[in-house]
Amino acid sequence: MFSGYTGKILFVDLTTSVITEEVLSENLARNFLGGYGIGARVLYDRMKPRTDPLGPDNILGFVTGPVTGSGAVFGGRYTVVCKSPVTGGFNDANSGGFFGPELKKAGYDAVFVSGVSQEPIYLWIKDGQAELRDASRLWGLDSKETQKALEKETGEHRLRAAVIGPAGEKLSLISCIINDGHRAAARGGAGAVMGSKKLKAIAVCGTGKIPVTDQERIRELNNACMEIIKNPPDDPMGWYVTGFKMLGTGATTTASALSGDSPVKNWGGVGVVDFGEEKAQKIGSQSFDDKYKTAKYGCANCPLKCGAVYRVESGKWPLGETERPEYETAAAFGTLLLVDDVEAILKCNEICNRYGLDTISAGS
Secondary structure: OOOOOOOEEEEOOOOEEEEEEOOOOOOHHHHHOHHHHHHHHHHHHOOOOOOOOOOOOEEEEOOOOOOOOOOOOOEEEEEEEEEOOOOOOOOEEEEOOOOOHHHHHHHEEEEEEEEOOOEEEEEEEEEEEEEEEOOOOOOOOHHHHHHHHHHHHHOOOOOEEOOOOHHOOOOOOOOOOOOOOOEEHHHHHHHHHHHHHHHEEHHHHHHHOOOOOOOHHHHHHHHHOOOOOOOOOOHHHHHHHHHHHHHHHHHHHHHHHHHOOOOOOOOOOHHHHHHOOHHHHHHHHHHHHHHEEEEEEOOOOOOOOOOEEEEOOOOOOEEEEEEEEOOHHHHHOOOOHHOOOOHHHHHHHHHHHHEEEEEEEEOO
16 A cells, blocks of 8 residues: 555445445556546546536546645645536635545545435445435535534534535535535535535545555654744744734735735725725734634644634624634625625625535625
8 A cells, every 4th residue: 555545436426326446546646646636637537528517427526635634734635626517627626624634534535426316315434334325304404504413313423524505405606515614615616516416415434544654754844844833934934824823814814905915896996995904904814803713723733723713692693603704705705895894794704604605706
């Protein structure tokens, strides 16, 4: 077995309910790097020309790379690939959280899904065993409700799931795939592809370990990264690290709004003129954090912990527990629309996460 991979790929045909396990060849893994590369090659080899993106011949892949789950810092990513119903071309959407590493621990480097189920189903994978299960009672639930329902049904509260919300079920072309309740593989309509297959979720749980060639070298690199994060240098990279670990991607929201980097007034405005510094400060992460932050969180093996848990107990929309909006979300529902209402941006973010909508597209 070569390092960084489990060496196994799962192929699921929803039309026939046939699940097939294949070997991930070392040639494929070496020549087509990571989840993006393996996913692109598999789709190129196995998908028919002129495939309908919302038809049975489209292949939807959930693919990890060699760093995912290896113990290396920032090793929590996975890639969703398919033919996009938006562009008609190859689509990749990347997400963090814990789904990717858990898929590997459950025994697989990737899952590729084809066909269409007649009824709502979900795929359950645990320690190398995979089965399709009825998801009728899950259909219509939002992403956070689906996660809780899967935990209750399987009895596995450690499980990680990639799910669609009502937007994906209704084949919205701006729907996305959500894992961990708020991490999104968002672009290109991947949620609609999953919905067209009547696949509500892929739930995974495992105890396996990923083989690595040089654990000591990984430890050395991790320590070097940790030193930079703990003691950032006084240069642009250090400033970026400091802002990111304190405020997440929203550390740049205010500056981007005023510098012209963010879209303003449906791309027809100028930040310093049409939005202004006072409004730009209001929609930055510091402003959000000062009012609502209760804790930090991060993706698998990520020491930056760029996420934040919020409590919104009052105001127009008392959401209870929710998450800090990312930069793109604050820009999409803020500067792009000339909105500086923090509560409105939080509400839009929560709706998108629950219903499975790409916030960038929704704001547009």
